[in-house]
Amino acid sequence: MEVLLNNLDSFGSxxxxxxxLALTSFSGAxxxxxxIAAFRVSPVPPLRAAGAFYVETIRNIPPLVLLxxxxxxxxxxxxVYSEFVSAALILAIYTAAFVxxxxxxxxNTVSRGQAEAARAIGLTFTQTLGLVVMPQALRSxxxxxxxxxxxxxxxxxxxxxxxxxxxxxxxxxxxxxxxxGLLVFLGTAIAYLILTxxxxxxxxxxxxxxxxxx
Amino acid sequence: xxxxxxxxxxxxxxxxxxxxxxxxxxxxxGFVVYIALRRFAEAGQLDWDEWEPLTQRDxxxxxxxxxxxxxxxxSVSLVLASAFGMVLAxxxxxxxxxLRTIARSYVEFFRGFPLILLIVFSxxxxxxxxxxxxxxxxxxxxxxxxxxxxxxxxxxxGILSLDRGxxxxxxxxxxxxxxxxxxxxxxxxxxxxxxxxxxxFVTLLKDTSLAFVVGYEELLRTGQIAGEFYKNGLxxxxxxxxxxxxxxxxxxxxxxxxxxxxxxxxxxxxxxxAGPEDLVTVGLVDPAKS
Amino acid sequence: xxxxxxxxxxxxxxxxxxxxxxASDDPEVxxxxxxxxxxxxxFAEDTTMAAIQQRGTLNVGTKFDQNLFGLKNPITGNIExxxxxxxxxxxxxxxxxxxxxxxxxxxxxxxxxxxxxxxxQKGSVDMIVATYTINDTRKxxxxxxxxxxxxxxxIMVAKDNDTIKSVTDLNxxxxxxxxxxxxxxxxxxxxxxADVSISFxxxxxxxxxxxxxRVDAVTTDNVILLGLVKDxxxxxxxxxxxxxxxxxxxxxxxxxxxxxxxxxxxLEEAYENGSWEEAFDSTVGQxxxxxxxxxxxxxxxxxxxxxxAPDPSASTSPDASPxxxxxxxx
Numbered sequence: 082m083e084v085l086l087n088n089l090d091s092f093g094s095x096x097x098x099x100x101x102l103a104l105t106s107f108s109g110a111x112x113x114x115x116x117i118a119a120f121r122v123s124p125v126p127p128l129r130a131a132g133a134f135y136v137e138t139i140r141n142i143p144p145l146v147l148l149x150x151x152x153x154x155x156x157x158x159x160x161v162y163s164e165f166v167s168a169a170l171i172l173a174i175y176t177a178a179f180v181x182x183x184x185x186x187x188x189n190t191v192s193r194g195q196a197e198a199a200r201a202i203g204l205t206f207t208q209t210l211g212l213v214v215m216p217q218a219l220r221s222x223x224x225x226x227x228x229x230x231x232x233x234x235x236x237x238x239x240x241x242x243x244x245x246x247x248x249x250x251x252x253x254x255x256x257x258x259x260x261x262g263l264l265v266f267l268g269t270a271i272a273y274l275i276l277t278x279x280x281x282x283x284x285x286x287x288x289x290x291x292x293x294x295x
Numbered sequence: 296x297x298x299x300x301x302x303x304x305x306x307x308x309x310x311x312x313x314x315x316x317x318x319x320x321x322x323x324x325g326f327v328v329y330i331a332l333r334r335f336a337e338a339g340q341l342d343w344d345e346w347e348p349l350t351q352r353d354x355x356x357x358x359x360x361x362x363x364x365x366x367x368x369x370s371v372s373l374v375l376a377s378a379f380g381m382v383l384a385x386x387x388x389x390x391x392x393x394l395r396t397i398a399r400s401y402v403e404f405f406r407g408f409p410l411i412l413l414i415v416f417s418x419x420x421x422x423x424x425x426x427x428x429x430x431x432x433x434x435x436x437x438x439x440x441x442x443x444x445x446x447x448x449x450x451x452x453g454i455l456s457l458d459r460g461x462x463x464x465x466x467x468x469x470x471x472x473x474x475x476x477x478x479x480x481x482x483x484x485x486x487x488x489x490x491x492x493x494x495x496f497v498t499l500l501k502d503t504s505l506a507f508v509v510g511y512e513e514l515l516r517t518g519q520i521a522g523e524f525y526k527n528g529l530x531x532x533x534x535x536x537x538x539x540x541x542x543x544x545x546x547x548x549x550x551x552x553x554x555x556x557x558x559x560x561x562x563x564x565x566x567x568x569a570g571p572e573d574l575v576t577v578g579l580v581d582p583a584k585s
Numbered sequence: 586x587x588x589x590x591x592x593x594x595x596x597x598x599x600x601x602x603x604x605x606x607x608a609s610d611d612p613e614v615x616x617x618x619x620x621x622x623x624x625x626x627x628f629a630e631d632t633t634m635a636a637i638q639q640r641g642t643l644n645v646g647t648k649f650d651q652n653l654f655g656l657k658n659p660i661t662g663n664i665e666x667x668x669x670x671x672x673x674x675x676x677x678x679x680x681x682x683x684x685x686x687x688x689x690x691x692x693x694x695x696x697x698x699x700x701x702x703x704x705x706q707k708g709s710v711d712m713i714v715a716t717y718t719i720n721d722t723r724k725x726x727x728x729x730x731x732x733x734x735x736x737x738x739x740i741m742v743a744k745d746n747d748t749i750k751s752v753t754d755l756n757x758x759x760x761x762x763x764x765x766x767x768x769x770x771x772x773x774x775x776x777x778x779a780d781v782s783i784s785f786x787x788x789x790x791x792x793x794x795x796x797x798x799r800v801d802a803v804t805t806d807n808v809i810l811l812g813l814v815k816d817x818x819x820x821x822x823x824x825x826x827x828x829x830x831x832x833x834x835x836x837x838x839x840x841x842x843x844x845x846x847x848x849x850x851x852l853e854e855a856y857e858n859g860s861w862e863e864a865f866d867s868t869v870g871q872x873x874x875x876x877x878x879x880x881x882x883x884x885x886x887x888x889x890x891x892x893x894a895p896d897p898s899a900s901t902s903p904d905a906s907p908x909x910x911x912x913x914x915x
Contacts, residue, residue, distance in 0.1 A: 124305055124313045127320040141497070141543035142536045143504035146515055150536060153790065154529035156797030158338040163799075164783065206309075231407070238409035242508060244764075244783045249412050253508075257699045257765055262420025270408055277407045353661075419700070422707040429709065430694075508786070510695045520657055523650055523789050526816065 095251035102237040109173030114180025139178035168240035187222035220291045227284030348525040361517025369499040372438035380446030405444040413437040418509040434506040453484035493550035625681030633844040645672040646696035646713035652812030668714040670864030678851040699765040702726040713836040729834030730848030736806035737827030755779040758801040761791035768805040811872040849882040
């Protein structure tokens with residue numbers, strides 16, 4: 082137990098960084114994901130193609146590869162960001178591909194009549210999407226987005242590779258430098274559960290709130 | 296195709312607008328690509344000197360070996376994780392409360408855990424607990440522990456997705472629970488799960504890149520070593536990304552094709568793991584049944 | 586003429602006689618035994634040397650990314666560097682033959698800094714020659730033969746940097762080193778205000794960070810830095826003001842006294858017969874460094890209970906392991 086108690090401070094700061102990283106990149110992922118989803122359902126073919134290209138490319142490359150290309154490779158072309166920003170940006174870009182797909186799937190669940198009615202009363206495509214379809218789509222999208230958030234919390238661990246001192250980084254350091262890896266491992270598992278379990282609960286609540294009772 | 300929710304075909308004015316937007320979009324995309332390429336070119340990163348080493352036969356073979364290692368770890372893990380996952384799924388559906396609790400706790404614990412840490416743990420700590428593993432197996436053990444939890448959920452959903460009628464019919468003709476499972480339920484649900492298993496393989500291939508942190512010489516590490524040697528880290532990593540892209544894209548396509556075929560054949564949804572990986576929602580596409 | 590040289594000469598003489606005697610019915614013997622070929626020695630049963638000899642391969646952990654010490658050539662797949670040459674010298678002492686023949690029998694595994702103790706305890710390698718600094722913490726987990734080289738920690742900065750000239754100048758600066766390395770600990774001690782929040786698994790990553798301007802300096806053993814400078818002469822320079830002494834040793838299973846003695850004997854022999862210097866000149870020397878006097882091997886008495894080789898848990902129980910503290914260094 083000692084190894085955990087002695088390092089409570091490090092764990093605390095690691096936990097805070099993990100949360101900060103997860104929240105930052107999830108906001109980014111939502112923003113990019115919305116744009117991607119809009120691209121993918123737009124009536125403009127090049128935009129649809131661009132959206133599909135984004136999703137297929139990002140989804141099929143391991144996020145760690147993306148991170149290393151960005152962090153170690155891009156300085157060669159003059160793009161240098163700090164460790165935290167690099168990690169947040171790549172996690173946002175990666176997660177956005179899945180967020181985009183989830184939102185698109187959500188849009189597809191909105192019944193056709195809704196859009197037809199919107200157009201009948203003279204709304205443009207953007208208005209139809211923004212005022213009628215999207216708000217309804219987002220409701221059905223809450224559970225998959227919640228799951229994506231939980232997956233993102235776990236993926237923040239990748240940032241440890243570029244020396245962001247989040248939970249995994251702290252834990253890895255203790256696992257490799259002490260003989261009590263098992264304790265450290267269990268402690269970290271609990272720390273991640275502390276993050277993901279409430280997240281799951283909150284998602285459940287939101288889901289109940291926004292769900293349409295028929 | 297425009298999403299069905301967004302209504303029917305565009306009218307004449309809409310079409311005109313869409314055409315204008317298309318032209319603008321193409322210009323904008325072209326501009327972004329141009330900026331990016333210029334950035335590379337100005338930094339000298341498009342010079343053939345930087346890429347040339349990656350076309351040498353020995354280097355290609357070296358990358359091939361990395362890909363092979365990635366494939367080996369991923370496929371061994373997929374097979375063993377499937378077996379273990381099936382046990383977990385059966386555990387979760389078992390009539391015994393104890394079994395259900397054990398299986399459920401396992402799944403909850405391992406699903407909520409970052410894989411990278413599991414790999415570190417398996418590599419550094421298991422030996423200290425007296426479990427000796429080669430580097431390859433310590434990577435595989437981590438992948439298996441984790442993916443068994445994910446696949447277990449997929450299998451469970453697959454089994455539950457079968458029409459109740461199947462179970463009822465099986466018991467009507469006098470099969471016992473176990474027999475029904477083995478002879479009726481599993482064969483059918485396994486077929487339905489094939490596309491999902493292929494998608495999970497894609498996830499596994501991506502996950503294998505994490506083994507990089509313990510020095511397993513998979514594709515990513517291969518790329519890094521080559522990049523160090525030829526001082527073209529950016530190019531080597533880009534090539535690694537492209538290899539992953541091509542392999543995974545192909546596999547994803549196969550998964551999708553299998554899925555479409557099954558939809559036609561069984562007129563039902565397959566098991567959707569909404570999102571990537573882990574990911575997650577194991578549920579049915581067909582809303583009528585969920 | 587020294588004793589070892591005399592032994593060597595007489596061995597060669599015997600070899601010549603044997604080769605001559607067998608030449609008629611076994612022409613291969615002459616082919617494999619070049620002028621430097623040695624006879625394979627015999628070892629007492631139950632020793633690690635005998636086990637290795639019987640197995641026919643020597644499993645060595647080294648670094649694959651350490652220019653001048655252990656660097657993997659992706660084309661040939663060969664690992665090249667001073668550590669590799671040392672491993673070959675050991676292999677020759679075990680298997681006999683020429684150094685080239687013996688080199689073929691060495692199986693190299695990559696061991697990054699943080700995994701070295703674990704790999705030895707696992708028994709996945711016979712020994713680790715990987716710019717491995719001997720210190721007391723590590724002695725609690727593994728044993729060391731040697732040192733076969735003494736490096737010193739130095740600082741590498743951007744070529745145009747004139748403000749960092751010594752370790753104290755690192756206060757308030759961003760300094761990169763490798764996770765779990767002694768270098769990291771040293772800089773924290775000697776420049777407590779240095780920002781060491783950025784650390785990676787490999788020094789090449791630190792060099793990338795320096796090139797990108799993410800850190801102000803990279804600090805570790807001078808020879809490693811020299812290797813990085815050799816590859817990027819336009820970007821980096823070494824301050825040339827060492828502030829520690831880092832004896833590099835050969836890490837082996839804790840308590841394997843016979844093997845450790847054998848390794849120490851072999852190193853001393855290599856000092857005498859010039860093969861050590863040859864190994865140095867062909868590797869580290871390429872970065873423009875003169876071969877120094879080889880360091881005296883340290884035959885310290887292994888503390889802590891000696892554990893039998895196949896039981897790695899004994900030496901890692903919390904009591905036997907000083908590293909069980911929360912210290913980030915190993």
